Amino acid sequence: MNSPLLARVGLAFVLGSVLGALPLVAQSQSQSQSQSRSLVVSTYGFNGDLLKKHVYDPFKAQCKCDLVIETGNVAERLAKLEARRANPVVDLIQMPDFTALEASNKGLLQPIALAKLKNLGEVYDFGRDPLRNQQAVANTVYLVGLVVRSDKPASASVTSWKDLWRPELKGHLMLANITGNQGLATLFMADKAWGGLATDLSTGIGKIAAIKGNVVTFYTQTAQMTALFAQDEAWVAPVGRFAWPNLKKTGKPLKWVVPKEGQLGVMNVLAIPKGAKNADLTEQLIDFWLSRDVQTALANDLVDSPINRNARPRADALDGLTFGAEQIDSLTFMKPDMVVRERAGWVNQWNRMISTR
C-alpha cells in the first residue's frame, strides 16, 4: 500500500467518525440543556419508591428534566425553607394545609398560577385553594374516623364521638395524642360533639381530661396503635383511613364506624416556595400530580387517597382509601388559620391536663 492511499483512507475514517458523531453530539447537547433544568421536591420520607414510580419517573420522562427529592418530617423541612429564605433551593414542597399556611404567613410561599392547572377542575372543591390565597393545592385528603371491636358489646355499639365517654370502655379506649393529626382530629370532633365553640377547643380538652383515667394511652404512632389493637389492649380508637388495611391484618374483629357527627378530613397540599426559580415547570409537575391517572395509580398502591374526583381506584384498594361520595360528604375540616393560631396553646393546655397528676 502506498502512503497517499493510506492517508486518504485515514482522512476518510476521521471524517466519517466526525460526521457520524455529530448527531450524537447534538443529541447530547439537547439532553444536557433539558437535563440542566432540575426541580427539588421537598416531601415526606415514606412511600418514596412508589412516588418515584407513579409521579417522579413519569414526569421526568415527560419534561426531560431532573427531579431531586429532599425528604424529612414537616418541622424539619419547614425550618430548612425558612433558613434558605434568601436563596430558596426547593421548588415544590408537600405539607399539611395548616403548616402550609404557617409557611405562607411567614412569607415563604408564592402564588401558584391556578389557571394553568388543567386538572384543577377535577379536584374536589375543598382542595382547589385550601389556604384561600392561591398559594397551595391539595394533592390528597384522608379522613379520621373510629375503629371499634365488633365482638365487644361496649365498643360494637359506638355510633358517636360522644360514645367514647361511656364508662364501660374504661381501660379499652385508646385516643391519639394532640401532636399528630389523628389527635387533633379527635380533639376537634370531641369539641364539636360536646357543643364546644370549635374555636378554642377548651370544651374538647376538658372533656378528654375528664376521661384520661379510662384511656389505655394517647398513641403517637400508627404502628403503636395497631399493636395495641392486636394485643386486645384497645377496643376503640380514632384512626386515619390510611391505617385501616394494616389494622385489618391483625385478624381481630374490627369495623370502621362513621360517627353521626361526621369524620374529620385532613389535607396535604403542594406549594411553591417564594423565589423558586422554576415555577413554570413546577406548576406542570403539580398539574401532573393532580391528573386522574397519577391519582388513580397512587390510590391503587395506597400511597394517597385521591383528591381528583374522577380518579377510579381498583375495588380492592378502596378499603384503605378516603374515597366515594359517602366518605367525602361526611368530611368536616378544621380551618387552617385556626390551627396555626391556636395549636401551641392547645398543646400546652393538653399537656397540663393529660401529663400532670
Add this chain to the structure above:
Amino acid sequence: MHRRLAWLLLAPALLFIALLFMAPVLALLAGAFRIDGAWALSPLITFFDEPLHREVYWRTLRIAGLATLTSALVCYPAALAMVRVPPPWRGLLTGLVILPLMVSPIARTYSWIVLLGRNGFFNALLQGLGLSDEPLKLLFTEGAVFVGLLQLMMPLMLLSLVSALENLPADVLAAAATLGANRWQAFAKVVLPLTQEGLIVGGTLVFTGCVTAYITPALLGGPQVLMLETLLYQKVNVMSDPASASVIAVLLLVTTLMVNQLLKRVSK
C-alpha cells in the same frame, strides 16, 4: 520540638471537635439565653414558671436517678460474680450482657409493650399468683418507663463495674482478711473505694442515657409520662418553639454535668 509535634498531631482532632461539636453545641446553648439579640435569663425563668415543665423536669430526675441507683445495686453483685468466673465464661457473660444493646431499641421497647400489657406476661403472673383479681395498668406508667430504661442502661453500669473490678489487685481482699476484715468490711472499705471510678463512670452513663432517652419514654410512657426528651421533641416538631427546646437542651447538659460532679463528690 516534641511539644510542637504533639500539637500538630492533635490539631486535626481538636479542629474536628471544635468545629463540628463544640461550636454547634455552644450555638445551641446560647440560643437558650438570647431574646431579640440580647442576653437574658428570662427564657429559663419563663420555662420554670410553667408547672408542667417543673413536673416534667422532676419526673425525669426521679426516674433517671432511680434507674441509676437500682442499676448500681443490681450490677455490683453481678460484676463481682463475673470477675470471679474463668475468662472464657466471662467473655460469654459479657456477650450476654451487651446483647440487649445490640437489639433495635424499637423492637426491645415493643417487646415490653407485649409483656406489660393487660393480657401480657406480668399481668398473667400476678393473677396466677393470686396477687391481683383483675389486670393492672402496668403499661404507659412511670413504672413501665423505669423498667424499660433500666433494661436499656444496665449493661453500661455492669461493664463499667466489671472493668473497674478487673483492675483491682487480686491480693487486696486477702490482705483485708488477714487484717481481720469480714467480707462486708472488705467490700465497703477496700473494694468499693478502689472501684469507685467504675461506679462514677457507670452512674454518669446510666443517668445521662436515661435523661436523654427518647424511644423508651415515648413508647412505654406516652403523653401521660412526658419526660424532658419527649417534651423537647414536642417543642421542636409540633410547637415550633426552638427557644424552649434550647432551654431543655441546656437543662439536659447542666443536669448531667451536675450529677457527674455529685457522684464524684459522694465517692470522695
